[in-house]
Amino acid sequence: MLQHAKINDHASSGEGEGRYRDMPRKARPESTAWTSFLASRSTRTERHHSHDVICYEDDPATHLFEIAQGSVMLYRLLGDGRRQVVDILSPGDLFGLAPSGYYDCSAEALCEVTLRVLDRHEIDVNPALQAHVNHCLASRIELLHSHAVLLGRKSAAERVATFLMRFVPERGVVGCPGPAVGEKDNAVVVLRMTRQEIADYLGLTIETVSRVLSDFKRRGIISIEKNDRIHLPSVCRICKMTGIH
Amino acid sequence: MLQHAKINDHASSGEGEGRYRDMPRKARPESTAWTSFLASRSTRTERHHSHDVICYEDDPATHLFEIAQGSVMLYRLLGDGRRQVVDILSPGDLFGLAPSGYYDCSAEALCEVTLRVLDRHEIDVNPALQAHVNHCLASRIELLHSHAVLLGRKSAAERVATFLMRFVPERGVVGCPGPAVGEKDNAVVVLRMTRQEIADYLGLTIETVSRVLSDFKRRGIISIEKNDRIHLPSVCRICKMTGIH
DNA sequence: CGTTGGATTGACAAATATCAATCATGGTGG
DNA sequence: CCACCATGATTGATATTTGTCAATCCAACG
Missing domain, CATH: 2.60.120.10 (Jelly Rolls)
Structure with a gap:
C-alpha cells in the first residue's frame, strides 16, 4: 500500500507545526441535543x-x-x-x-x-x-x-479504525490533546449501525468489517460488549492505526 | 461485485419516471470562460x-x-x-x-x-x-x-468509464437526451491529467488505469490519439459501463 | 540521436470479495 | 420456562480484483 511516496515532498510547506493533514477540523457533537x-x-x-x-x-x-x-x-x-x-x-x-x-x-x-x-x-x-x-x-x-481519502486510499483496517475514532468525542481531531494528563486513555463507543451499514459507509463488505473487528479484538485493541458497544482500552492506539500519521 | 441487491426494493418510491439515481444533476462547463x-x-x-x-x-x-x-x-x-x-x-x-x-x-x-x-x-x-x-x-x-459512490462501490472499469463521461459535455447527466437524433454518438475528450493524477482521483494505481484504458482500446470502446486525446465512437456505450444503470 | 519521464505490459503477490456454513441473540408461542 | 425461529454476526475456504515490482516502450526534447 505504499505508493508514490515522493509526492510527499511539499509536505512541510506551511508552518510545519506538525498538524496532521487528514484529521477532521473539529470534534463532532454526539447525540446531545442541538439548540438551533x-x-x-x-x-x-x-x-x-x-x-x-x-x-x-x-x-x-x-x-x-x-x-x-x-x-x-x-x-x-x-x-x-x-x-x-x-x-x-x-x-x-x-x-x-x-x-x-x-x-x-x-x-x-x-x-x-x-x-x-x-x-x-x-x-x-x-x-x-x-x-x-x-x-x-x-x-x-x-x-x-x-471520507474520499478513506474510500480511495485506506486499507480495511485503517477504515475501521478511522470509523471508530469518529465516535470518540474530542479525539482524533486537529489539536487533539492526547489523553488528559493523569487520566486513562480509554473510551466506549456505541455503534448505532448494523455491520451492513458500517460496511456500506466504509466501502467494504460485512464480512471484511467483521473480520477486522475480530482481529482488533484478538489483538486486544478493542473489546466488544453486546455487539454494539465497543470498548477502546487505548484511544491513542486506535488513532495510530487510522493511516493519518 | 453484486452485493445485497435486496436493498433496491424502494427503488421506485418517487415518480418512477426512470431517472438514473447516481447521475450528476447538471452538465459541467468545460474550459469555457466563466463570467462571474x-x-x-x-x-x-x-x-x-x-x-x-x-x-x-x-x-x-x-x-x-x-x-x-x-x-x-x-x-x-x-x-x-x-x-x-x-x-x-x-x-x-x-x-x-x-x-x-x-x-x-x-x-x-x-x-x-x-x-x-x-x-x-x-x-x-x-x-x-x-x-x-x-x-x-x-x-x-x-x-x-x-464521487463517494465511485470510490466506495465501483469497479476499476466503472470508475474509468465514469471519469471519461465526466468530460463529455451534456451527456451522462440527468435528462441526458441520448445522441441527438440523426447525429453520430461520438465525442472526443481531452485529458488534462497524467495517469498518476487520474489514478489518484479514482482511487486506483497508474497501472490499473493504464490497463483499463488498454482493455477499452482493444475492445474498440475508445481509441487514443496522442495519449491525452481520447476518442469515444459511442458515448452511450461508455455510459452503460459506468455502473449507474 | 541519445536521454528522460511518463505510459504500458507482464508476472506475481496481496487484499478483499464471494459463497457457504455456523454461531449468537432476542423474540415468540406452546 | 423453554424450544424454536429469524436475523444478524462470525468464520472458513476459495475466487477475483487490484496492487506491486520490474522490464520495456514511446514520444518529446535537447
Whole structure:
C-alpha cells in the first residue's frame, strides 16, 4: 500500500507545526441535543424511529432538514443494488438542500431522531439562515473530503479504525490533546449501525468489517460488549492505526 | 461485485419516471470562460501555469478562489505519501472556503488557469455573494456524494468509464437526451491529467488505469490519439459501463 | 540521436470479495 | 420456562480484483 511516496515532498510547506493533514477540523457533537436558532422560526418538528427512511433519493426536494437530536445517514444506490452511505449526520447538521430540486440521497434515521423541518424556499429569503447554512455546508465538504481519502486510499483496517475514532468525542481531531494528563486513555463507543451499514459507509463488505473487528479484538485493541458497544482500552492506539500519521 | 441487491426494493418510491439515481444533476462547463458577477467587485485576478500549486493543505486560509478559466484539482495527502484527489473544479467553481481557518486541501492547476481571488472576510459582509456561494457548495456536495459512490462501490472499469463521461459535455447527466437524433454518438475528450493524477482521483494505481484504458482500446470502446486525446465512437456505450444503470 | 519521464505490459503477490456454513441473540408461542 | 425461529454476526475456504515490482516502450526534447 505504499505508493508514490515522493509526492510527499511539499509536505512541510506551511508552518510545519506538525498538524496532521487528514484529521477532521473539529470534534463532532454526539447525540446531545442541538439548540438551533432556527427553532424560533416557522419550523415544524418531526420525529422518526430508528431505520425510518426520512426522504428518498430523487424525490422532489420540498424541505430542508436540521437534526435536533439523533443521527441520520445519507446513502445512494446503484442500479444493481450496490449501496454507498455517503455521510453520517449529527445534531446541528443540515440535509435536504438540493439545487436540482430533487434529493440527491436517501436519508435514514440511525436511532430515535428529532428534526426541524423548513420549507426549502425559506433559505432564499433569510440572510441569517444563509450564513448558517453556508458554514454547515463548508464543514460538510471538509468531512466529505476526508471520507474520499478513506474510500480511495485506506486499507480495511485503517477504515475501521478511522470509523471508530469518529465516535470518540474530542479525539482524533486537529489539536487533539492526547489523553488528559493523569487520566486513562480509554473510551466506549456505541455503534448505532448494523455491520451492513458500517460496511456500506466504509466501502467494504460485512464480512471484511467483521473480520477486522475480530482481529482488533484478538489483538486486544478493542473489546466488544453486546455487539454494539465497543470498548477502546487505548484511544491513542486506535488513532495510530487510522493511516493519518 | 453484486452485493445485497435486496436493498433496491424502494427503488421506485418517487415518480418512477426512470431517472438514473447516481447521475450528476447538471452538465459541467468545460474550459469555457466563466463570467462571474464577482468580477465587478474588489477582486484580484491571478494566473497559474499547468501543475502550479495554488495553495497548500493546512496553510492559513486567507483567500477564496473562483475559477475564471481552466481546471483545478484538489487533493489531500496521508502521512506516508498516499494521495487522494478529492475534487476537480471547472470555471465557475469556488475553492478555499475554510471554516477552520486552514485550507483542508492543496489545489493544483491542471492547465493554464485564471482565478478571481477574494479576501475570505468578504463573504461575511456580502449577502449576494453568500447566496451564490451557497448554491456552489450545495452542488459541490452532490458531486462529492457521486464521487463517494465511485470510490466506495465501483469497479476499476466503472470508475474509468465514469471519469471519461465526466468530460463529455451534456451527456451522462440527468435528462441526458441520448445522441441527438440523426447525429453520430461520438465525442472526443481531452485529458488534462497524467495517469498518476487520474489514478489518484479514482482511487486506483497508474497501472490499473493504464490497463483499463488498454482493455477499452482493444475492445474498440475508445481509441487514443496522442495519449491525452481520447476518442469515444459511442458515448452511450461508455455510459452503460459506468455502473449507474 | 541519445536521454528522460511518463505510459504500458507482464508476472506475481496481496487484499478483499464471494459463497457457504455456523454461531449468537432476542423474540415468540406452546 | 423453554424450544424454536429469524436475523444478524462470525468464520472458513476459495475466487477475483487490484496492487506491486520490474522490464520495456514511446514520444518529446535537447
